[in-house]
Amino acid sequence: MTHTMTWGTRLPMPDTNASDMMGGPIGLALPRYDNFPYPESVGCAWLSSGRAALECLLRNMPRPQRVLVPRYVCDTILQPIERLGLPVHCYATDSRLAPHPPPDATSGDLLLLVNYFGLTGDAVRAAALRHPGPVVVDATTALYSPPQPGLPTFYSPRKFAGLSDGGVACAPFPLQLPAAEDVSAPRATCLLQQLEAGTCAAAPAFDAAETDLCHSFLRMSPLTRRLLSSIDWEAAARRRLENYAILHRELAHINRLQLPDAPAAAPMCYPLVCGIPGLRDDLIDAGIALPLYWPEVITATTPDQPENDLARTLLPLPLDQRYTPADMRRLLSLILS
DSSP states (O other): OOOOOOOSTTSOOOSSOGGGOSSSSOOOOOOOOOOOSSOOBTTEEEESSHHHHHHHHHHTSOOOSEEEEESSSOGGGHHHHHHTTOOEEEEEEOTTSOEEOOTTOOTTEEEEEEOGGGOOHHHHHHHHHHOSSOEEEEOTTOTTSOOOTTOOEEEOGGGTSSOSSOEEEEOSSOOOOOSSBOOOTTTTHHHHHHHHHOHHHHHHHHHHHHHHTTTOOOBOOHHHHHHHHTSOHHHHHHHHHHHHHHHHHHHGGGOSSOOOSSOSSOOSOEEEOOOOTTHHHHHHHTTOOOOOSOHHHHHHSOTTSHHHHHHHHOEEEOOSTTOOHHHHHHHHHHHHO
16 A cells, blocks of 8 residues: 655744644755864854855954055955945956055045955965055855954855855955845856756856846855855865875975965865967866956956956866865876876
8 A cells, every 4th residue: 555645734844944844745855064163153153145245244353534445356255245236446466366456545434355266375464564544355156264353254155065055255344234134045046056067057047046146135045055055175175185195295396386295275266267279268168167257357448458368268177075185186287288
């Protein structure tokens, strides 16, 4: 005899959250590591996106005269700044990813500094010390770089693991949070599609999830909180550092960027700028995803500006926790052969 269980009207619906109910349908089996680097606190807020995290910091700081933003940065960073009606002034980044804020910056200017890929923390620290006014650090590509003393910093963990949204704001002062909470389930279908059909097939869903984040200023959703706790962030960091060491040992001599031999924190990728003709196309043809960081910079700058060259030539080689040393050796063979 076959027994069919039917849920719905027969399922009691208490006022408590469904996760507090005993019995009922069994959901995803997710492990708990609970080792995310930035636990919630009075000065650490979990929000719906990196942009929301920046907006949270700006809302909790004195209103600046201007926000100084590097030209070499994703233009989505401007969304929360413009939403708050703050004037923006763009400044230069040199060909080695070092910031060059305007010399006329005053104590009324808020300086936004970017820790690129988790590898330019020293340049951020030096620029912050020179600036006479407030500083905010964009660490959306530098998840494992902890906030430097006294510097408000924001993160985007979804760039480092399988998350559809989420951002973190860390500050040396209490943070007031938005009243409403995000809902991630519709957005998170991109992760399920990627698992079932592959990255290329899920690309439209990832694009849609990205678009959906544009105007959200919300607390992090319960789903993203649960996924965040199910990732072994420490093991991921170890693998990233191991893979970085393999790539840097063989590529440092051709890389125009001066990168550290042993980074202080696990990086997002291995940024390679070299003069090998057609290398990007060759790697893409071999199945290596190499996004442009950032295509809008190309149209917003002139060909003689270093940011334009970086946007066109920087190759963000993947080295994340999905890949083994054997994968790194294959990648090296494609580059150096």
